[in-house]
Amino acid sequence: MLAAAGVLLLTACGTPATQAGPAAPPAAAGGGEGAAPVVRTASGQVRGTAQDGLRRFRGIPFAAPPVGDRRWRPPQPATAWTGTRDATRSGPVCEQPASPELPRGTPRSEDCLTLDITAPAGPATNRPVLVWVPGGGFLTGAGSIHDPARLVRAGELVVVTVNYRVGVFGFLAHPDLGRSSNFGLQDQLAALRWVRANIARFGGDPGAVTLAGESAGAMSTCSLMTSPAARGLFRRAIVQSGSCLTGHPAGALGPGVGAVSSWQPIGTVQGTGRALAERLSCTGVACLRKVPADQLLPYTAQFPMVAYGTGLLPAEPAAVFAAGKEAAVPLLQGNTRDEHVEFALAAYPGGRTAAEYSAALRTAFGAAAPRVERRYPAGDFPSPIAALGRVFSDRDWICPTGESGRLHARTSPTYTYVFADPTAPTTSGRPLPGTVRPATAHGSELGYLFDFPDGPALTTEQRALAGQLVGYWARFARTGDPNGPGAPAWPRFGAHATALTFGADSVRTVDLNAAHHCGLWF
Template identity: 50%
Template sequence: MQHVRLPHRRGGALLALLLALLSVTSVTSAAAAAPPGPRPRTPDGPVVGTDHGPVRGRSHGTYATYEGIPYAAPPTGPLRWRAPQPARPWEGVRDAGAPGPKCLQLPVFGTGPATGSEDCLYLNVTTPAGRAPARGRPVMVWVHGGGFTGGSGGEYAAGRMAARGDAVVVTLNYRLGALGFFGHPELGDAPSFGLADQQAALRWVRANAARFGGDPRNVTLFGESAGAISTCAQLTSPTAAGLFHKAVLQSGSCNTAFPRGAVVPGTPGAGFFEPQKTVQAAGAAAAGRLGCPEGPGALDCLRGLSAEKLITPELSQAFGKPAYGNALLPEAPARALAAGRFHRVPVIQGTNSDEMRLFVGMNLGAYPLRDAHDYRARLTDSFGAAADAVGAEYPLSAYPTPALAWSALLTDATFACSAFRADRALAAHVATYAYEFADRDAPVVQGVPTVPGFPYGASHAFELAYLFSAFPLQKPLDEAQVALSDRMTDYWTRFARTGDPNGAGAPHWPLFRDRGPFTQSLAPGADGIRPVGFGAAHHCAFWEKQRQG
């Protein structure tokens, strides 16, 4: 059996690497995408005029795709570390038959050169076949995950969602790592460029959705992992006002944070946002290490470096989180959410029942959890004086193995209870629908190693194959899982259409309340979709006491 060992990185780099493991679920066609610029005309394919010029897509029977459309100018040369600028119009019909290059990023596993391109601000549009209704179809804008250091929009095939749900689906790239989340004193309080890119894509959608049969007044922003954290950040961003009208957060929220030593013993605990001044100081220090002078001129020097010199493990460690304390994020998103300072739009938010099994299982070879001694050592490393209390809340006698016990408590501490706390904050002001993806026989993605005695269950990112096509699974969805996939797609697209996931023939999904069974369990079988009591099942009262204590 081959184990994947996570490097012993500190703080933000570990978080970025953990969530970048999501990339193992992605199709890899974007990595070999054609270079940008107009391509030769093809003899067939639907043509749509955008505000920058016409594009020729591809028809796939029940849906059509238009890929590799620039929504902003290439952020290269003098535009590196600047707000996204308008794309240049083109003459003639631009071929939109393949995704644009993914943003520059390091491989998730092992070592190797960066792949992708600094010229990467492209998006993809998928539309149902047939004439759109006069009011336009709902528009769903997907923000990919990958720990803010990996992934791309082109990895997510949305044809099934668009056709079944009669929705226009847009997937996008945004700048990553040190190219997307860099800070420096010379940049002042410039927002994180990756989040600014997402807003630029939303402005493109507002200007062009109707041309693709979509309703620009009915836009749902949705994402998973770092994409969900991004979506939550946009909920609290004043500069995102009016750019979307509903939100879906899958396995990530404004307050998601890993405890110390979550997967690698000794690594500090951390969340996913940094104060602006912290990021600026990190940028000044990085400039010196890269041979650029202190003071005026450092930024010009840094812009003169090759992009590949900026996408390194060290710089991904320093610049893998959005900054707050700027016009886009004036305050920490978790604080804004708790205080009710967010856009008043309906929200779906949820997690998977076994989120952390993916990260723990893939790393058991390097950091084993064999017995009570190993379990106790991890508890002490992560929770210090609270280790006895955590161990009593999660006794080994309640779990088949120490590794599954550790995964359960990390799932609750990291994902489940942060989402539950966010649900309560959201539901105080807007219609909120909470879910838990709970198919514990969900197919494992190809490339994830089998670990004897350690089922992955409903782990991080495993719900994605139920919403998007073309994921390389170790086994296909069975009949009951296909039915669940259909139901989830219906819920998501009905919510995008009306702000309410409920509809004829579907099990009722109640609005969230913090007491009682108001979280919708999503699992196969006759009784698989039903409201459950989420907070108690995930020990959230215990974790809230630890957080406050």
């Protein structure tokens, strides 16, 4: 979930309308093993699958296709259908560039606003609901490739994975659109509203929704925690590998790349949209709506930006957290130990010498660089590039998460973790080079929570740790507290900055400030 032209990547989007099949009588949401369950939604009936103790419904539209005149507009209600819709397959992901996380040949389309639902078999109702927002830097991503079977079984949860518009299709702004932008976030909001209206029919409790996401999905989640429009749509939040304080100093994402933040004033994003229109010889958005998607896609990397000063996000999310005005919901948050290691490798593929490491610190931190280098001497690491990855992992990721957790803990229970299993596979499947190992890369905990197409099988030891993670996450989604019998105690995060570290051979508490030099950064 990385890295193009100095910006973060993400993953998102879903599936077009499928053909309605012949009408079928309503069926109980439970259904028997192997029987095709049928559920009536507000838009029409859907037929899913039942196997291995799970019911699955895929490719359900939560909004109308955002195509034609609906491109760059807030999502509209899904069009009703007659008969029973086939909900056995996920549809195409939202238009996006190719990425290593997507299986080869995955269809892509602008007609993509769908969600997948996985629920336990059986007639139980009022199960807790977890709504998953995938990552990918606001440029790529797909909820449909995340198989939540382990979470569903461990917690008796109903899990909803969401597809939403990304890149130029999801985050363009333009003066013609007024202060409207963040169409990808608006899609997530529409999905939450769909869940509130429909999830009880799938056995879920609309009053017990946890909003969760990783990377840009985490940044989306914390952004919606600050949005007045999202209040009351979720009761708990999980924020993995990203926070509303995450940002990068000059050089962190490559030579010559300036400081980067995912949140920008609406005027800045409008300026980028206006420049795109001029590049394509358009006078405004009406013309841009007629441009074929494949002609817009090459410009998508210009729009990894969430706009604030809009109706959805009136203020910069970091400022809302600082003021203590975000949604007062229980929060589980954390990072991998070496979030930035793959970003550093991508930014500096030739590595760094000790002198170049010092120069990179001067670029990033100016007069404070000697103080940073004293805390992070290159000789303490396998290589200078490993040292650079460690600096930016702490400064850009882990300590901002800690600070946002400290702020949030003033009003709500907060639990913080660091995932530190260096044996965990990377999201791309490519092993890290020896110059930076041992390290635990961005997104590497995802394979411990979800199954992925063509994903590597976990070892016996990794499966044991995965079982612990799944247990904590499922208990949090059920109760707002990850603790439970037989599991190491996970203390609340607050002034003492005590986090839980998930290592290859132990789960233990750690002082986040001491372990990651957060006093240097905040």
